[in-house]
Amino acid sequence: MLDREGFRPNVGIILLNAQNEVWWGKRVREHSWQFPQGGIKYGETPEQAMFRELEEEIGLRQEHVKIVGRTRDWLRYEVPDHFIKREIRGHYRGQKQIWFLLRMCARDNDVNLRLTDHPEFDAWRWHEYWVPLDVVIEFKRDVYQRALQELSRFLTWPVHGNAQQAQRHTSRYLRQPHAPRPQDGAVLAKPCDGIAAEGCTPELILPGKG
Secondary structure: OOOOOOEEEEEEEEEEOOOOOEEEEEEOOOOOEEOOEEEOOOOOOHHHHHHHHHHHHHOOOHHHEEEEEEOOOOEEEEOOHHHOOHHHOOOOOEEEEEEEEEEEOOOHHHOEOOOOOOOOEEEEEEEOOOOOHHHOOHHHHHHHHHHHHHHHHHOOOOOOOOHHHHHHOOEOOOEOOEOOOOOOOOEEOOOOOOOOOOOOOOOEEOOOOO
């Protein structure tokens, strides 16, 4: 589904934890890193597409996150011809994206990179908000910069804490591609309120325990 200018509607996702670090995924069998993203299907709103892509790419559902903000308008990037299939060259120019800033209200082991038969990522980590653009595929870098800049206005930072705490959360180790979900019937005790609230990860309440 292309618009009149040859751009495909798409969504991008920046997912935060309680320390305002972002979810940073390594593309399958590549050395490049990126945020989750994907196309908007016919009849979908950008928000509906975002929740679908969130589950397909990293295994999180709507109840696992809270929408913090979104870009005001589409952000566009053009795809070089050698990345475009020959049969659509001259028609397809690139992507136009609405970017969403989300806050994760679940546990790290709720992330599941192997929910589908064609995973996008094979590893992930939490990274400081201003991710290194040199590891992003070149033609996406400008859009990443603009999305991060526009959505940074929604961030609030703790007034306490120190440099050592900030450094400790700068770039953590790689995460396994899959971890088991909580037991069936488990529910989140309460949503997280406030972008920089401490103790963001909610307690799980299992059936039969109260």
